[in-house]
Amino acid sequence: MIKAPQIFLWHQAQGLPKDIFAGQTLAIIDSEQTQQQPYLQFNLGLHVGDSASQVQKRRIALLKALQPYGVTRLQWLNQTHSTTAYLVDDQIEATLLDGDGLVTQQKGVALMMMTADCLPIVVSNAQGTEIACLHAGWRGLANGIIEATLAKMQTQPVYAWIGAAISQANFEVGAEVKAAFVSQNSDFENDFIARQNGKYLADLYAIATKKLQALGITSVTGGDRCSYAETDSFYSYRRQAKTGRMATFIFISAQDDRLA
Template structure:
């Protein structure tokens, strides 16, 4: 993974025409708990600051002017772009159209970026534990219709910080008994969950073995990432992907 002050670039063997970036909390104009590059328009930040931050990020990565911000609901819906439908309630976006940007916002939940080996289809998914458990990764991959796909796991809360109750562990194990490997019991009766391992397990179940990333922790890396679990009221990072000619 390479980084600048404002964004991260995945290290994965994607075709050179595939462009993917993740913003950090650095390099923007927001203040207070949103300091400084908050890209989320739904978290209580000043709208003009969010607009300025989105402009700064787009300029920094030379992003096409085609991004569609999803209304994320911790579900498994996949929006195929471009779309004439005004309802963008979904937790993943897929496209087979060049210069069409797919994006998700996160602040502890797992962003997953996808591309096919030909560089002609890309997708972005928001995989919080609920969506991950219910199959947002599998639903996103169905949009690729049998194409060979690689995936990159972006900044999420790490396995040393993601404390959950037994009901979360049980929910995953009901879907896949192998999920037991992703949970470590604590003395307080809670469990530490590994979102990265859970995502890799789900990807492997549907035949995706080219998986990269997964070495971050939004909770522990306060200077670089927003974390809802850590701070409550906070900003959001964007994970974006598109492909060119």
């Protein structure tokens, strides 16, 4: 876990090339401080009912914390649970684009995805010269947001890290969700645990890992935190519908040293 002095906390991605930095912001700066319920202290979502001016201040604080490492801008999307992904270059869009995946070869551009139970996934090629960031709820995962985002990459992705999302133990879904995945690949049958009420516990981490590996990614790390269960660290929409959003980010560093 890395702390940007007096600003916020995030946990750092592992298993990526040395020039790639990625992480996921946490919901709470200091559990002993007074919390601004339901948004706690570092909500980065503009669409959840929090004060827009306060959210913008937090986004600016995050940018400033990353600037010493060469980050020049944070690239956001209007996330729509889609399979739409974009290539990001040095041109700045006048309006916020709708979609759930970003790819770039530009140094210093931090690709951003907001979550509060959905899967945040970051990806890199072997050389650390091309990266991707995507948001995958169960619908996006089933419909192909991983495949659509990686298809935008011009090089073979090799490394992936999955940030905190809802774990299988806490993610109950209906039979239609299971059917959506098993109809694609019978191997996904093993990623659902039947419950007595006729519903299932779904392992989004395992499904995403299988999809990433099928696309040639040989190293998948992360996927070991639960946004629902870890109340002191993460926002969870399923735990509390009115809540904030974490941001998962990845960028190609313009500096020689990693954040410390």
